[in-house]
Amino acid sequence: MAMKITVLIVAYNEETYLPRMLEDLKKQTYPHEKIEVIFVDSASDDGTRQVMEAFSSEWGWSDVRILENPKRRLSVGCNIGLKDFLAEREIPSEALVRIDAHARIPEDFIEACVRTLEDEQIVGGPRPTVCESEGAWGRTLWMAEESMFGSSVSSARRETGDKKTYVKAAFHTCLRREVFETCGLFREDLGRTEDNEFFYRLGKNGYKVCRSPEIYSEQYIRPTFRKMLKQKAGNGYWVGRTLGIVPGCISLYHLVPLAFLLALVTSGVLAICGFFWCLQLLSALYVSVAVLMAVYAAFSMQREGEKVPIPALLLPGIFFCLHIGYGIGTLIGVLSIPFGRGKQNE
Numbered sequence: 622m623a624m625k626i627t628v629l630i631v632a633y634n635e636e637t638y639l640p641r642m643l644e645d646l647k648k649q650t651y652p653h654e655k656i657e658v659i660f661v662d663s664a665s666d667d668g669t670r671q672v673m674e675a676f677s678s679e680w681g682w683s684d685v686r687i688l689e690n691p692k693r694r695l696s697v698g699c700n701i702g703l704k705d706f707l708a709e710r711e712i713p714s715e716a717l718v719r720i721d722a723h724a725r726i727p728e729d730f731i732e733a734c735v736r737t738l739e740d741e742q743i744v745g746g747p748r749p750t751v752c753e754s755e756g757a758w759g760r761t762l763w764m765a766e767e768s769m770f771g772s773s774v775s776s777a778r779r780e781t782g783d784k785k786t787y788v789k790a791a792f793h794t795c796l797r798r799e800v801f802e803t804c805g806l807f808r809e810d811l812g813r814t815e816d817n818e819f820f821y822r823l824g825k826n827g828y829k830v831c832r833s834p835e836i837y838s839e840q841y842i843r844p845t846f847r848k849m850l851k852q853k854a855g856n857g858y859w860v861g862r863t864l865g866i867v868p869g870c871i872s873l874y875h876l877v878p879l880a881f882l883l884a885l886v887t888s889g890v891l892a893i894c895g896f897f898w899c900l901q902l903l904s905a906l907y908v909s910v911a912v913l914m915a916v917y918a919a920f921s922m923q924r925e926g927e928k929v930p931i932p933a934l935l936l937p938g939i940f941f942c943l944h945i946g947y948g949i950g951t952l953i954g955v956l957s958i959p960f961g962r963g964k965q966n967e
Contacts, residue, residue: 623655624735625683626795627706627714631690631698632673633663635722638841639672642722647679651731657683657714659705661698663690683714696807696815703806707798718795725751725839726793733835734795737785742800742828745791746836753844757930762849764922764930765939766842770914772853772943787829790820793838800828810866813859821870846939853943854950861954879955881907882948911937 628646632639649656660673670687677685688705690698699719706717718734720726737744752763765771804826807815820830843849860875888899915936919929 623652624716624738625655625657625712625714626651626731626735627657627659627717628731629659629661629699629702629706629717629719630722631661631663631695631702631719632665632669632722633693633698634665634667634669636665636668636672639669639722642720642724642726643672643676645726645728645730648728649726649731650729651735653681654683656731658685659702660685660687661690661702662687663693663695663698694809694812696809696811699815700806700809703801707801713798716795716797717801718793720793720838721840723841724748724793725841727837730836730838733833733837737831737833737836738795738797741831743794743796743823744831744833744836745788745794746833746838748792748838748840750842751839753841758846758932759844760927760930761932761935761939762844762846763842764918764933765936765943766849768914768918768936768940770911771936771940783834785831785833788832789824789830790816791830791832792840793836794830795836804828808867811859811863813856814863814870817863817870818867821867846942850942850946853947857947857950857952858954858957859950861951862957864955865958876951878944878948879951880948881944882952885945907941908937911940914940 630639630642646656646658658676660677662670662673673687677687686705688701690701692698702719703717706714716735716738718731733746734744750763750766752759754760800823804819804822808818809815811818823830843852857878860871861879863871884903885900888903892900915933918936919933922929922933
């Protein structure tokens, strides 16, 4: 007998991307009568709510519910949906998968989740990024986002391997009900790092995340450089802030942009004092690595049979801006710790 699955989608002003995700959901090969959908609208002021309502009026799903998140924060919205998922019902759903409104999924996504979940408690898969724009600048931003030097350090973001493996975290994971009953929900005092802390807590409770290449999804990158830079700065801020709340869930690679920023400032001060070699050495090292990673990204694109866009020549400068933006965000987050709630029990 097919397992009943809940799909949770939390959205804020996603009238552009949400319809595409819902079209993917409609094409799922898994029995629709075994899929319930929980929407959480985070006080959108565009047509997001109307998109949800139009989807809910269609026949064939186990159930479709639309909930409200007036606080807008993603972690709060997730918890609103999870509490509804965990509520007592005549036929409860056995597992839940949270899918971003910015994502795309193949037609066998839920089927692959259920198949892998037969012997597991938590499953997920690779989630590379895709570019909304086919223009040269959009593809250049995508190259920066996909590059290990730009953003994609985590192997979960790239399609690697053809066998199941166990990882610390994954995107668009499907989790059995008992996982939430044992480990609890997301921390609402975190923003953008709520997933980091949640997976960290899963590990402390003995759970493993099974990563299967069959569970494939994609995520749209930010469509403009300004939005991408804003995203990186925001991510950095919450990494810094989380160091004062649950430092154990932050990895060292999250702090590399801050370390680079501090090294740059320190070497600049030393240069003013007459020690120019520090700044010259740091600059030479960074430029060398940035250029090498840009060349590698270009060769990777050519290997896939795609033409390298001319703006890709700007990749070293884009890398620099993203790293500085992330580093400044992290520094501000760290400096804000004394004015927040302080370190909490892990």
